Amino acid sequence: MTSPSADGPPAAPGRACGECTACCEWLRIDAPDLRKPPGVLCRHACAGGGCSSYARRPEPCRVWSCEWRASTTVPETLRPDRCGVIVMETPEPPGDPALAGYVLLAFWPIAMLPIAALDALLARLIGAGMEVHLAVPGPPGDDPRSAPLNALVGDIVGKGATARLEAALRHLAALLEDSVPMRAADPAQPSFP
Ligand code: SF4
Numbered sequence: 001m002t003s004p005s006a007d008g009p010p011a012a013p014g015r016a017c018g019e020c021t022a023c024c025e026w027l028r029i030d031a032p033d034l035r036k037p038p039g040v041l042c043r044h045a046c047a048g049g050g051c052s053s054y055a056r057r058p059e060p061c062r063v064w065s066c067e068w069r070a071s072t073t074v075p076e077t078l079r080p081d082r083c084g085v086i087v088m089e090t091p092e093p094p095g096d097p098a099l100a101g102y103v104l105l106a107f108w109p110i111a112m113l114p115i116a117a118l119d120a121l122l123a124r125l126i127g128a129g130m131e132v133h134l135a136v137p138g139p140p141g142d143d144p145r146s147a148p149l150n151a152l153v154g155d156i157v158g159k160g161a162t163a164r165l166e167a168a169l170r171h172l173a174a175l176l177e178d179s180v181p182m183r184a185a186d187p188a189q190p191s192f193p
Pocket residue numbers: 004005016017020021022023024064065066067068069080081086
């Protein structure tokens with residue numbers, strides 16, 4: 001079977017979806033030809049990876065890629081299905097590059113995440129002036145909840161303080177469980193957070 005993004009946006013050298021179908025499960029698809037809520041694996045996703053409807057997959061699937069696949073800025077160890085986090089770039093609002101950034105959608109509990117690898121990634125992104133949000137799944141069928149991380153962890157990351165970082169992420173994730181859904185970052189692509 002062909003991987004979800006095999007001929008979509010270019011992949012970084014050495015990166016391919018392989019057995020991963022995390023985006024086919026954890027993102028909402030709201031296209032005329034395919035609708036599904038977050039947290040439900042798409043009916044076209046194949047066991048072992050790939051898309052059984054690849055030639056007819058909807059537009060959101062054709063144009064989207066996670067940042068692990070798109071960029072070696074995200075370490076090899078953070079392939080979404082192996083680490084429980086999908087790193088997503090948020091579209092830059094026209095004329096406002098200061099609002100460009102990333103969302104880390106943690107679909108596993110914080111305690112299961114590779115905190116040291118996330119520490120290094122957050123240090124790199126925040127150090128480069130990017131806005132980074134943590135997102136966690138909402139109730140079944142609902143959109144993820146998200147909140148900014150920069151002010152919370154900006155002084156922690158990159159110093160080997162993984163216990164403090166994990167505690168901060170746990171705290172924020174617990175707060176997010178009772179918050180409202182995140183909004184689509186780009187009205188032109190409402191299917192993906
Ligand atoms: S989450 Fe990334 S690596 Fe996984 S299937 Fe989607 S694009 Fe590929």
